[in-house]
Amino acid sequence: MNPQRPKTAAAPAPASRWAIELEKINKRFGAVHANKDIDLKVERGTIHGIVGENGAGKSTLMSILYGFYTADSGTIKVDGTERHITDSRHALALGIGMVHQHFMLVENFTVLENVVLGAEDSALIAPSLKRARAELERIEDEYNLVVDPDAVIEDISVGQQQRVEILKALYRGAQTLILDEPTGVLTPKEADDLFRVLETLRDQGKTVILITHKLREIMAITDSVSVMRQGEMVKTLTTSETNPEEIAELMVGRRVLLRVDKGPANPGKTLLEVKNLVVADDLGVVRVKDVSLSVRAGEIVGIAGVSGNGQSELLESVTGMRDQRSGTVVVNGRELSLKGDDGAARARAAGLAHVPEDRQHMGLVTTFEEWENAILGYQDAPEYGGGPFLDIEAARRKAAEQIKRFDVRPANNRLKTANFSGGNQQKIVLAREMGRDPDVLIVGQPTRGVDIGAIEFIHNQIIAMRDAGKAILLVSVELDEIRSLADRILVMFDGQIVGEADPATASEGEIGLMMAGISQSAAALEARP
Amino acid sequence: MSARTPLPRWADIVLLPLLNLALAFLVSGLVVLMVGENPLHAVQVIIYGAFGYGDGFGYTLYYATNFIFTGLAFAVAAHAGLFNIGGDGQAYVAGLGAIVIALALDQTHWLLAMPAAMIGAALVGGFWAFIPGYLQAKRGSHVVITTIMFNFIAAALMVYMINRVLKPATTMAPESATLAVGGRVPQLRQFFSFFGYSPVNLSIVVALLALVFVYVLVWHTKLGYALRTLGQNPSASRYAGMSNSRLIMIAMTISGALAGMVAINEVMGVQNRLVLDFVAGSGFVGIAVALMGRNHPVGILFAALLFGALYQGGQELQFVIPGVTREMIVVIQALVILFTGAMEGLFRPALERTFMLFSPEQKARAVSVSTAESES
Amino acid sequence: MDFQVILSILDATLRLSTPLLLACLAGLYSERAGVFDIGLEGKMLAAAFAAAAVAAVYGSMWLGLLAGMAVSLGTTLLQGVAAITLRGNQLIAAVAINMLAAGLTTFLGQTWFGQGGRTPALGPNGRFAPIELPFVAELSGIPILGPLYAEVISGHYLLVYIAFIMVPVTWFVLFRTRFGLRLRAVGENPKAVDTAGISVNRMRYQAIIITGLLAGIAGAYFSIAQGSGFGNNMTAGKGYIALAALIFAKWKPVPAMFTCLLFGFLDALQIRLQSARLPLIGEVPVQAIQALPYILTVILLAGFIGKAVGPKAGGVPYVKER
Amino acid sequence: DPAVIYDLGGKFDKSFNEAAYNGAEAWKAETGGNYLDFELQNDAQREQALRRFASQGANPIVMAGFSWNAALEAVAPEFADTNFVVIDTVVDQPNVQSIMFDEHTGSFLVGALAAMKSETGRVGFVGGMDVPLIHRFYCGYAYGARQVNPDVELTENYTGTTPAAWNDPVTAGELAKAQIDNGVDVIFAAAGGSGLGVLQAAADAGKFSIGVDSNQNYLHPGSVLTSMLKRVDNAVHTAFNEAGDDATFKPGRIDLGLADEGVDYALDEHNQDLITDEMQVQVDELKQGIIAGEIEVHDYYTDNACPL
């Protein structure tokens, strides 16, 4: 037992084979037992994966290791020595760095300022910034992690933001790096870049702990993987000796179908038509430049693209949330006026439903009870009360129906929405938007951060809607998801549709190149082996 | 260990506030001691003064009436995420709406004059809040600044209106003409002699109705739902197709109209004319009332009663104990706000530990809930 | 308007904007750290009283200033315990502080001095005197600039100069020091600060300590520089105006200075316009003139300033476990 | 016991409430008797306080301030055996004595002194709250100044429009500074507690000021030219002595003017160097003229206007 903080971050000669050893960790949040007697050993110089359903306790366990939460009981050994990690500063000093699921960045600071925050070496920041700039250049060269040090966080893409998080950890001399769902918001290209960085780290003898919902990633780069379920550690496996099906079954407790099963599309008449749309963002920067597209009944059109290329503004404009500069949106033959800040109501009235990209920021009021979210956007419908009054009973009944149909857990429509796990929050939104039998469904990032059990369910629901003759516009940065769900793929780059691909024939590489702004013909050429 | 069990509901809403109130009085007691008076006696006087006899209780209710209106005014805006600190000014200018109509109709009957003046006051008060709402919605001007400014502008406007327009030439004091009986709101004492000479009047019934109105509005109407959505997450309300700018203006207008009801209580119920500064800071007390009552009508009712009691009990103290000045009363009120409002968390950890220690069921409950939940 | 009148208005502008500026900068530290502060009024009032009381008793403006700062600091810390440590509502805490200051100053003043809450008038040592800056005589020959220097720039109380020096100092502290970096971060995203190994509450306390000290100087300015002695409620709502200025300036030190100068100017102008007969309009009701600064503020805000978005984490106590 | 109720400004407002308080204290010191007092916090307490004292048997009950009409008209008939004395307004009830002061004539005298003292020919006035009572002060002051120097330039300012204006020495001081910057060299402060700021500003600038209500000459000797006395203290003192007994109580309106020393200008050791013998002679002539009715001073109350 050594409660004293070590002076230097760099661990000297490794005393033990294990970089991290957790024993009998317990953590409760009020009534929730988030970690139950968890044991976990992570070998130095390896990439160790952790998987588990939403709410299994992965983030909690890592937050304990990082000193952000304190365990109720249990011991932590770092490099074979028992440590009492009381706060994040302590963990950092022990060489543990963490990239949180929700980034811990100050949005209006520059990259450099975020990197030095908390690790400044003098009372004035100028020398720290200077040193950090040099150090970043070095790290960038070493790991090929390129970010503009003077960019402001809110102006750069999520992928870039994540690099900043990694740079933060490396700048502090992390020997063990924890990443909590790092690829949830990344494009395949960005994810690949990330993995290359992680491999470099491993090759240098550093240890990586990776939490993810994507078994493909586990199989691709981890050396070993631990499975958690309902607060308990189920099993730790050597990656090379297992397969995705086994992991999925351990995670969910049943067999999961890992690929999407869908029949051929049967397109009918055009239900959504977007013509020459031009849209600017809050700052007046034009983000959507003359986009035209159409979606027919019974087909799923996917929009692929690196995030930040205008997809969000396109979605917001089509769904009535954002005024267009010019152009038209026609839903079901009806042209929508998007002027005024209640355009979303008119879009809904025309038969359009919208699952927004960012459920917590937009699609839900997390402080509301579940039933209140079950009517969000449809509150004025006559079934929820006549005249000015809200028929609470009717709303709750409807919520209970939705919960049942989409298997939301816990099945409690009076629970505060924040207390549902991410996957279940997503189901609440889907249930609401799909439940009203819309003609057109717009879906943004439907499975971001959702566990594989839930992904399976959500994909099946989307396909069922298509087969029921609805027009579906799907935007996702998850190329896999687009490729397996969409009947047609449009690739968006710099505010324009730069190409169309057939998921059956186009290769991942080809689409990926188009996403990077390389023209379709060139991409087809280049992608050819 | 670090695991905490939430307090049982009754402890949370009854025991904790009582403990805080006791602490506030304890500290106030020290202040009373400073002027060489017996604090216990002082508490006794306050409680007796506020609740012990008809006149006193009537005054308590009269003050509470104002605080209910201004508390509700603040709360409605707060539910929509707006911090309306202009309740004072809104109530003040609403006096114009009330007096003009009341003077015009004071030869008729209060049954006509009162509702008409209520509409007048609501319109003027609502309008005074609508402008900051409009500026917030359309121009992005921060409602906190504009409502502060509108308080000052209201003060200047009212002095002008009272002195130059409404004041009869024969009167010296800056005040409007006096209302004839038909323009006055009946006093409760006309029905219950219990209330002695206290000025509590039918406005309190309006206040109680306003409590119900706000409860229904916020939790049982579509508008209320929209307001709360806006207040909790403006992106979500835009996503839901609600017009945020319209909601802001509506919320502010309702807020101002509620604040304007203070004018009915004061102008038609008590003064029987429009006098300078009749609001006397009620708008600001309303902020404290709403915050303490957690923006819920039931909470606001109790908080308003508490403040009414402090106002009236403090008065009594001034009459009974000569050393006590009106500033001491303000100090006591401030301490009550501090301890029951801002430092409400002071005893919570200790109380939670105590409950853990002494209540085995409580412990067992915590464990069983956790297993149930994690196995679901 | 002749030149002399313009000089006189500008001179008054500096005088009148000083307490606003000090209070505004005080609020800036607190709010940048995520603690909303509508309690500036109360702090200034408490400080004004303490400064005048001590200056009157000991006959020293310096002791008075110290006392003002100390009392303002104490008040701020009380508010901090409620709003930071106990995670109480920041607004209620501030409202309570304002009321407490309003009541206690008069109450204690009456108990100690028996003049109805006023402190005795201050002698020459109890009060800051205007300072003549050097070179006034030398520059007096230069047209326009000479008189401008002599009448407007020179001849103010020390605290006026301190206030204006605090603007670049604040800018430097905020944007060039480690402390400032952390302070701004804690108001934007306390979780990021926490995970970087810095204590959020400690940062917030450090910020409000500065708030307390600056508000203390602002309060002392009222009673031992601009005035000579404390009078009931002598801050007269300036704390709220300073808050408005802070929002107006979008929580930035240099714009804060210009905003406070603008408010001070409007106030100075208002005073001089009162009995003026404007061409075309004739005599304007005095109330209209008095309301002018407030009306102009609203117009400027609506017309030119646009949306003011404060520090993101402002107003919310930091709770580590969600 | 007698009782006194102060108006909203509070008993230490350095203005008429404080004068009332001083009168009561003087009575107490002189007779050793006890009296009751109460400070209003809001308008609703007027009737409450009156009833409270009346039913406790206080007699007489003295009130300061111009806002008592409604309350007193309601309460006085209920307590026919109690005698009420109200200062600064008129209430017509058999058991009420209304005391009015001729603020305009007192102000006339100090206005005359101001015009005599001024070297620039510009005199100023800083009022408290912008209400008719203060206009009455101003109008008398203006007439007095014009009487002495028909070309005198007058500047008139008010601290504010709310009751806070009685207690805002900072703004009042700024108003005075602005006037001084404009060449004004004598300023009359009829602004309650705010007036202290005017007196201070004048002293700082080496100009002259005129105090109000009580004798404020001592505050800045050498700078306070004189004070317009309004003897509310005497009125309260007298009321305490006489109004408690029906034998000596005189209901109805009483106007206290120059003749009864209800209003006056103050001359004492602090300002005798400032007022020359000629000035004193001249102002005393004016005073006698007013008393004798030879000089007419316009009363703002008569027509709510001040035609100069």
Ligand SMILES: Nc1ncnc2c1ncn2[C@@H]1O[C@H](COP(=O)(O)OP(=O)(O)OP(=O)(O)O)[C@@H](O)[C@H]1O
């Ligand atoms: N701060 C908190 N307060 C209360 N309960 C919490 C808190 N954080 C986590 N929990 C609870 O602990 C459980 C585990 O949460 P955790 O965040 O560790 O899940 P996870 O495995 O990371 O899920 P996901 O895959 O969705 O990220 C949750 O079910 C939740 O009920």
Ligand SMILES: Nc1ncnc2c1ncn2[C@@H]1O[C@H](COP(=O)(O)OP(=O)(O)OP(=O)(O)O)[C@@H](O)[C@H]1O
């Ligand atoms: N206040 C709370 N009380 C109890 N549990 C909570 C609370 N807030 C969050 N949780 C739980 O913590 C877990 C993690 O929450 P978080 O917000 O990280 O969602 P998430 O599932 O990780 O989202 P994502 O899908 O984006 O990964 C969830 O399982 C959620 O149920």
Ligand SMILES: [Mg+2]
């Ligand atoms: Mg997680």
Ligand SMILES: [Mg+2]
């Ligand atoms: Mg998650």
